[in-house]
Amino acid sequence: MLIRPLAIALAALPLVSAAPPPRPPRIVSINPCIDAVLMHVADPAQIAGISHYSQDPRATSIPLAQARRFAATSGTAEEVVALAPDMVLTGPHVAPAxxxxxxxxxIRIVQYPVPDTVAESEEQVRDIARVVGHPQRGTALAARIAAAARPAAVTPVPALIWQSGGLVPGSGTLSADLLRRAGFRDMSATYGLKKWDVLPLEYLVARPPRVLLSTAAADVGEDRMTSHPAVRRLAGRITVAPYPTRLMNCGGPTIIAAMARLRQVRGGFGA
Known part of the structure; x- marks a missing residue:
């Protein structure tokens, strides 16, 4: 009989335990827009640190109570190394030193550009989720963004996003893509503006948009430009609607809130 010798031989073999699953990488983000994505796609225990901007009420795209659970850095190498990350995620603007x-x-560094379209932002969300080890969460968040930013089937209303001092995002930016999807026609090209250009007040008065989405009106009530008598005289031709700066800072999950605000404003003008 071979059964008993075979059993003895098998019992003599060394036990091989299954290898433990790889540990998700420990992450430090030094970009506030990436911080916002990480809140949705990473485990909290993975996030060793975030940008100090995310703990600033004037700049954050994250609820402050959530942001303050994490260590924050100003992005210096010394601060980052002290947190012992496996990986650092950042935007395009970081000190060469x-x-x-x-x-x-x-320490592995992954840099992401500023997305200029909703599609680019969705792809960025999926990639961030992949590098932190949770690709399925990125797929889910990208689907939510796509649903929130589905283009409206309405007649476009001429509009312009206006920041303090007359700064305008301009064509080819994520803000312009969101305007289009919400049912507006971005007027920046009409004025011949480039990306992040300044619109002189005279141009606005000569060819006013139907809607002026003002970050100043949302953040500080009004500024020198929106309170100018020439702008006030346009009250019958133009609607000034508050639009918080935090909705312009980032793509990712911020797109969901930005589209909700834009659709709310557009809803006041019918189909």
């Missing part, structure tokens, strides 16, 4: 120091420390 910080990149050089993190590279010397063999």
């Amino acid at each position: 910080t990149i050089a120091a993190l590279t010397r420390m063999k």
